[in-house]
Structures are given as C-alpha cells and as structure tokens.
Amino acid sequence: MASPTISVKSTGVTIGQAAAFAGVTVKTVRHYHQHGLLNEPQRDSSGYRRYGSADLLRLVQVRTLASSGVPLAEVGALLDADAEQFTAALADVERRLTERIADLIARRDTLRQLADGDRLLLPGRALAILDRLTDLGFDPVYVASQREGLVLARALAPKFFDIFLTQLEHRLDDPQFVALTKRGWDARSWPPDDPRIDELASDLADNLLANREHLTLPTDYRPRSDDATRYGLINHHLEDHAPAWTRLNALVETKLRAAGVPIPYQ
Amino acid sequence: MASPTISVKSTGVTIGQAAAFAGVTVKTVRHYHQHGLLNEPQRDSSGYRRYGSADLLRLVQVRTLASSGVPLAEVGALLDADAEQFTAALADVERRLTERIADLIARRDTLRQLADGDRLLLPGRALAILDRLTDLGFDPVYVASQREGLVLARALAPKFFDIFLTQLEHRLDDPQFVALTKRGWDARSWPPDDPRIDELASDLADNLLANREHLTLPTDYRPRSDDATRYGLINHHLEDHAPAWTRLNALVETKLRAAGVPIPYQ
DNA sequence: GCTCCACCTTGCCCCAAGGGCGGGGTCAAC
C-alpha cells in the first residue's frame, strides 16, 4: 500500500542487484555470507540467490556498520545487541579507529623529516656535523662513510646518540684532532705494518687523553652487557675497506684501555 | 678507532641480536630477506646468519622507511634511488598516507552519527518522523517496522529519500490519513477476503488523490528502469506478516494507477 | 659426560576484506 505501512514481494532480486542497491560488489555480498553476517537467502530453480526486502535490510545494516570502520567480525554481534551494548561497542570501535589515525599521523610526520633524500635518516644536528666535515675539507667519500656510521649509531645506541654527537662537535673544534683524522683517512692506503701507523696511533691516543671532553661520558653511565658489541659494530664499520685501519684501531684501543678509559670508548 | 673514522669486525652478530638492535622481531628480519629488501648475510659453520655492520646499516635504513609508512614493496627501490627520485617517491607515499588518514577520519565521523543505538542508521529528520508516530499513538511494533522501511528506503533510493520524508510529513499532518493508516494496521489480522478491506482501500485511495501533496514528485522526475523494483521492495517489505495487506496494497495500487499516478507511487 | 635452556634453521598455515581468475551453467534478446 502507498501508506507508510510496509510488507514482501515473492521472487526477490539477484545478487548483482542486491549488491548494486547496497553499493558494494557481488564478491562482497558473498563474503558476508561466508562469514555469517548475512543468512543465505532462498535460491530459485537454477540455484541463483534471491534476495527479499528483509535480506536487503540486513545487507544495508551490515554495510553501514562495515563502511563506518567496524571490523566485520564484530558487525554480527553488534546488530544483534541491545541499545546499551551497541553504544558501548561503538565507542570502543571509535577509540580503536582514533588510535589507528594517530599512528598513521605519527608515521606521516616521521616521513616528512626524511624528505631530503641526500640527508636520509638523520636529524638536523647530525647533518650539521656532516656539513662541517665537508667545510673542513674532508673527502666526500669520508663524509659519506661518516653518514653511514651516524645512521648506525643512532639505531644501535639511541640513548648515547646525543652524547656521541657532542663528542664529535668537541673533536672537530680541535684543529689538531682534525689534522690527525685526515691523516687517518690517508692511512687507508698504507700497508698494515707501516711504521707510520704506530706513530699516528700514539698521536691520536695522546690527543684524546689530553682533551677529556673528547671522551666525556654521562656521570650515571653503567656499562650494559651488549654495549661493547654495539660500539664495536659502529667503530669497526667499514674496517673491511682498509687493513691498515684494523691495526690503527687496535693500537688506539689498547692505549686508551691502558689509560683506564671505559668500554664504549675503547 | 675512537676517532670518527669507521671500519668492520669479522664475525658479526646473530639474527636475534640484529633484530633487537633494530627494534624488530627475528621474523621481521627474515621477512625482509624473503622480499629482497635485505641481502642474506654470511652464514657461520652451523648455518646461522651473521650480520656485519653493513648489513645492520641496511636493516636500519629499511626499518626507518617501513616504520614511517612506506610500503615494503617500495622500500628497496627507494633506498637505491638517487636524491631526486627519492624525494618524489617520498612525497607520493606521504600523499597516500594522507588519503588513508582522511578516509579513516570520515569513517570515524560516520560512526559517531550512529552512536545512539536505538536510532541506528537513520538521520535526524527520519527519527523525528518515527517519534511523531509514537506520539500519535501508533503501536511500537508498527513504528519499528516503519524504521526498517526507512532504512531500506534510504539505501535503495537515496535520491528520493528526502522527498519520501516530505511526503510522510505531509501525510502525518492529515488526521484523516492518520486514522486510515491506523485502521490499516488493525487490518493485519483480518482475513484477506474481508469486505472491510475493499472499503479501506477506497478510502485510502480517495484520501491520497484528494491531497496531491501526499503524492508530490519532483518536477524533473523521469522513471528509471529499476525504480519499480526498488519501490516494490520498499512498499512490500513485511507483506509476509499479513496476507490482508497484500490485498490492501494491490487494491490501492490499482485505484491509483487508474487515476494516472506514476510508477513510484503505485 | 649429561642435561637444560635459549637460540637458530626451514616450512607451513593464519589474520582482514575482499580482488582476480577460471571453468562452467543460465537467462534474455537478437
């Protein structure tokens, strides 16, 4: 009747029509059947599903909740719940959606900080140090390897990363240290038993020991069992490239250890 | 060496240590290997993977991009790209992230509008009509069936939903129509061949034809091929529940059609 | 030497919400 009263037509519509009415694909409707959100409607003589108005009503309800972000697994229980449970469950769904949104926003913010390709993966203070190395006349290859070292340091020892940067800043303020480091870079092509390596190692150790701010540790530092592993990985990164460095490192470490410098600065 | 220079340790760390350093699970690292984001490192004599600092560097880079929301499928190409491509690709990733965020926020907003459980799935104007039905003394069961009819109407014929509501508002302003509708509700228990049904059908048709605003159509209305199907489903929803309604509907439809009323109001 | 425990290896199946494809049956129109 044309009044507000309502009632069912016998045959019903096919799955494609039902899907089009609800604004979804046929596949989606079958998916809802498989997961028990929608009862299978009657089938006609050739096995086609035939949807009546009650089936469509349910489909529309399921779709409304699903497209509002309610997980399918919860839609069924939600539609069968009373008003109180319904409201509480919706609030919970909304809370989870808000969490996901906040997470994605945080990721996007992180992403923005990486947007300068050449300066990938490092914060501004570290980038300033790399720029300074370039200004001091270091080989671009050396600067690139330093960038790798900083990326590694940041990931492996985030707690000490700032201290690590502070040390580097102090060291680069010292012209003698800068000169020795440049000589260390030249040493990559020396044979491992070159006597100049012994001399350079002594000079480096003397410089570090004479300038305690080059070796500053936080006052509350307590060595952890894997600190040595972590610092070892950072310090020895790229040692492959030059056998001379392996020896230079070993010599400097021995001298510092003899002077009582704690583990992370071996 | 303790200077900024960097170099490699021979043995390397196990997968568990590498994962812990990068803040991920062992499974995740193996996952990255499987998808070619990370080369397989050297194996030791017992087949364990051994990660050197270069491997860790790569792992850290992959992880940084992945946890910023870059799809894994793009991380590899991104890390091998030059600065220009890198920047462009990151901007694209950021755009997609922003899209997803907007989508989730829209879902959450929709969700909020559903938050009153008893009034599920309908806008305020439709809810006002339902409240009015209650105030007019309609049976709660009738009101509930009307709610279902409105949900269905909204989904099946969104373009006409507002017009549908306007019609209902007009009809409820007419005390005679209200009285006839209540009598129609009582008719659910009559036998289908009850002569009172013929009488009621005549009265309903006369009322509708005498009040053209009860049947208002948009002036630019052009029937579409599936309009009849859609309106049929809405009008006949629940006809199952009372055989008398089937006959009442059919009689009213015939009378209206005879008077030249177009399809959606049959 | 023995055992325990934590760690490593590979391989297979699982999640959410469907998409795509393939082989086959059906309906309506031309």
Place this chain on the structure above:
DNA sequence: GTTGACCCCGCCCTTGGGGCAAGGTGGAGC
C-alpha cells in the same frame, strides 16, 4: 542459435608479519 550479461563455486593473491612444528646448536651448570 548465438551473443553478452549474469550467476555458480573454488582457488590463489594481497600487507606485514605472527604462530607453531620439528629439528639442529651453543653455552652454562651439575
């Protein structure tokens, strides 16, 4: 009678890993 649009079912694919199984290894304590 044939074409095109629709329907059926079932299998594999997606993202970013998680869980579990069955078996090998390494170091510590007894």
